[in-house]
Every structure is written in C-alpha cells, then in structure tokens.
Amino acid sequence: MPHEVQGVVSLAKGEPTQLASVLVPDPGPGEALVQVQACGVCHTDLHYREGGINDDFPFLLGHEASGIVESVGSGVTGVAPGDFVILNWRAVCGRCRACARGEPWYCFATFNAAQPMTLKDGTPLSPALGIGAFAEKTLVHAGQCTKVDPAVSPAVAGLLGCGVMAGIGAAINTGGVRRGQTVAVIGCGGVGCAAIAGARLAGAAKIVAVDVDDRKLATALRIGATHSVNSRATDAVQAIRDLTGGFGADVVIEAVGRPETYEQAFYARDLAGTVVLVGVPTPEMRLDLPLLDLFSRGGSLKSSWYGDCLPSRDFPMLVDLHLQGRLPLDAFVTETIELDDVESAFAAMSRGDVLRSVVVF
Numbered sequence: 001m002p003h004e005v006q007g008v009v010s011l012a013k014g015e016p017t018q019l020a021s022v023l024v025p026d027p028g029p030g031e032a033l034v035q036v037q038a039c040g041v042c043h044t045d046l047h048y049r050e051g052g053i054n055d056d057f058p059f060l061l062g063h064e065a066s067g068i069v070e071s072v073g074s075g076v077t078g079v080a081p082g083d084f085v086i087l088n089w090r091a092v093c094g095r096c097r098a099c100a101r102g103e104p105w106y107c108f109a110t111f112n113a114a115q116p117m118t119l120k121d122g123t124p125l126s127p128a129l130g131i132g133a134f135a136e137k138t139l140v141h142a143g144q145c146t147k148v149d150p151a152v153s154p155a156v157a158g159l160l161g162c163g164v165m166a167g168i169g170a171a172i173n174t175g176g177v178r179r180g181q182t183v184a185v186i187g188c189g190g191v192g193c194a195a196i197a198g199a200r201l202a203g204a205a206k207i208v209a210v211d212v213d214d215r216k217l218a219t220a221l222r223i224g225a226t227h228s229v230n231s232r233a234t235d236a237v238q239a240i241r242d243l244t245g246g247f248g249a250d251v252v253i254e255a256v257g258r259p260e261t262y263e264q265a266f267y268a269r270d271l272a273g274t275v276v277l278v279g280v281p282t283p284e285m286r287l288d289l290p291l292l293d294l295f296s297r298g299g300s301l302k303s304s305w306y307g308d309c310l311p312s313r314d315f316p317m318l319v320d321l322h323l324q325g326r327l328p329l330d331a332f333v334t335e336t337i338e339l340d341d342v343e344s345a346f347a348a349m350s351r352g353d354v355l356r357s358v359v360v361f
C-alpha cells in the first residue's frame with residue numbers, strides 16, 4: 001500500500017506551488033522510504049518552478065533534507081530503519097568512467113529511486129534533484145541516504161544536502177584552500193557564506209567577502225570573513241588586490257553565476273591562482289576575455305558541481321566538526337517554517353531577506 005502524504009508540488013511553469021496529496025510507494029530493491037524531518041528552501045527549487053531546469057512537470061519540490069529511515073527494500077545494507085540520514089543527490093554508481101578512475105565525486109551515473117511517487121490520480125511526479133523532500137515522506141535510492149550523528153539538529157543537517165555542501169566543497173575540495181592562503185568569495189548568499197565557512201575551516205589567513213547587499217556582508221563577517229567589500233560602491237577587483245598586498249587572492253570563489261562577477265573573480269586572483277565557479281549561469285550568458293590573459297595569468301579555472309563532494313566522506317565529517325563547535329552551520333538557518341510557507345519563503349529568498357528558510361516537520 002502506498003503512503004499518502006502532503007507535499008509541495010509545482011504543476012505548471014511559473015505557477016505558484018501548492019500542497020497536494022502525494023502517494024509514496026513502499027521501497028523496492030535498493031530503495032529507502034524516509035520520514036523527512038527538515039528540508040531547506042533552495043534557489044534550485046524556484047528554478048524548477050519557473051521551468052529553468054527542465055519541462056518535466058509536475059515536480060515534487062525540496063531537496064536539502066534530513067530525516068529518519070522508515071523502511072528499506074531488498075538488498076539494502078548501507079542504512080536501516082531508525083537511522084538518521086542526510087539525503088544527497090550524488091549516490092555514486094561505482095562503475096562509470098569517473099568512478100572507475102577513482103574520482104567518484106564526478107560520478108556520471110548516479111542512482112535515484114526506480115519507482116515514481118505520484119499524485120492521487122496516478123500522475124508521476126518528478127522529484128527535485130531526484131529527492132522531492134517537501135513532503136512528510138519521500139522515496140529515494142538507499143545510496144542517497146548518508147547516516148550522520150543524530151545529535152545534530154535536523155534543520156542544520158539538511159542544509160548539508162545541497163547549498164551548504166556546495167559552498168564548503170567549492171573552497172575545500174575544488175579550490176583546495178590551504179592554511180595561510182588568501183581567499184575571496186564573490187556573492188555571499190547561502191552558497192558563498194558556506195564557501196567562507198569552508199575557507200575558514202581550511203585555515204585561510206584572509207577571507208574577503210564581496211556582495212552588493214550589506215546584510216549579506218554582515219552575515220559573511222559573522223561566519224568567518226575577515227574583510228568585506230560592497231561592490232556596488234567599490235571596485236571589487238581593486239579592493240581585493242589592495243587587501244592582498246597588491247597581488248590578488250590565491251583562490252577566488254564565484255558564487256553568483258554571472259559573467260561580470262566571473263570576470264571580477266578572474267582578475268582578482270593572484271598569478272597562478274585558482275578561480276572556482278560555483279554559481280550557476282543561465283544559457284544565454286557569454287564571457288569575453290582576452291585569451292592572452294588566460295595564458296599569461298596562469299593557474300587554474302575550475303567549476304564546482306555540488307562542491308565536488310562525496311557524501312559518505314564529507315557529510316559525517318562536517319556534522320562532527322559542527323558538533324565540535326568548529327563549523328557554525330546554525331548560522332545558515334534564518335527561519336524555520338511550515339510546509340505551506342514554501343511560496344512565501346521563495347519571496348523572502350528573492351528579496352534577499354534570508355540565507356535559508358527551512359521547513360521543519
């Protein structure tokens with residue numbers, strides 16, 4: 001018998017989301033049924049609703065989630081009923097060309113549940129990022145469940161499932177920030193502030209936060225930035241160079257996803273430094289840079305997908321560091337809300353009022 005629960009669905013492009021009854025099947029082979037405890041509201045959920053990801057409506061939104069495993073299907077050995085888990089969208093296959101060469105964080109054939117969740121009339125739902133956790137229960141592949149210390153608050157833990165992991169990983173995995181380095185982060189929303197927390201954890205000596213909104217800069221300083229620059233009023237490239245002995249930062253993380261901020265990141269970087277693009281651009285965006293500058297400035301220009309994370313390696317470690325007081329993840333939870341507040345949370349996000357609103361069940 002499927003489980004009937006309430007979920008936040010997006011039925012048609014650009015229309016407001018709504019609460020609907022969702023039928024969640026019992027887990028089949030390799031699957032897990034999870035009682036969702038908390039799920040953050042991410043920009044990507046809004047992108048789905050606006051048709052910016054794909055046209056596979058109707059969607060079951062929500063993907064930054066934690067919860068308790070209720071039951072598992074046959075063949076599942078990694079998690080068991082009662083386990084507290086963070087859901088991830090990178091259940092690695094272990095066999096594709098990336099996994100085979102020992103780089104599973106690039107896995108090109110990640111797993112999701114095989115059975116669909118549906119509306120009451122049987123219409124299959126597309127779960128956001130293969131998760132769909134704005135619902136009391138969700139069905140995922142068991143590999144999408146990562147067991148962590150249940151002492152952490154569910155609202156905090158869920159955020160590691162997407163944006164916060166993307167930011168921390170952009171700094172420590174993709175950017176490879178090391179002790180004593182200088183780092184600049186352009187765009188201090190949830191992802192950029194997480195990159196700042198990651199750079200701090202890695203021991204960066206100087207962390208320059210850049211944004212156009214003073215409220216975001218105040219949060220960035222609270223989370224670990226050593227300097228802040230409002231690029232509406234000040235030339236960000238010059239300011240970062242001035243703060244780094246005239247050279248530019250060793251690692252610059254772009255967490256906006258726009259050509260003009262990427263260009264700032266490119267020129268705010270020291271010779272042979274690293275630029276990490278974690279912000280997601282839209283299809284029409286173009287970049288125009290002198291090819292000679294790409295050559296003569298050297299170093300590396302990288303993109304970061306989901307912080308190049310490996311959930312099984314990174315989630316338990318980051319939860320432990322948080323519980324030790326070394327990673328202020330609670331600073332990312334601006335407000336906790338109810339399931340039917342997701343639309344107003346989208347509005348608060350668009351106004352820049354919040355780092356994260358988190359639905360708590």
Ligand SMILES: NC(=O)c1ccc[n+]([C@@H]2O[C@H](COP(=O)([O-])OP(=O)(O)OC[C@H]3O[C@@H](n4cnc5c(N)ncnc54)[C@H](O)[C@@H]3O)[C@@H](O)[C@H]2O)c1
Nearest residue numbers: 166187188189190191211212216257278279280304305306
């Ligand atoms: N690569 C990944 O795996 C991954 C994962 C999650 C999110 N993302 C992307 O990361 C980006 C940031 O996500 P978020 O949740 O932090 O969004 P957000 O809207 O909370 O933050 C964006 C920040 O950029 C600032 N900003 C806007 N224009 C700016 C400019 N010209 N100069 C400086 N700052 C500017 C805003 O004031 C805001 O603080 C998005 O593009 C999102 O899609 C990437």
Ligand SMILES: [Zn+2]
Nearest residue numbers: 093096099107
């Ligand atoms: Zn793989």
Ligand SMILES: [Zn+2]
Nearest residue numbers: 042044162163
């Ligand atoms: Zn997300």
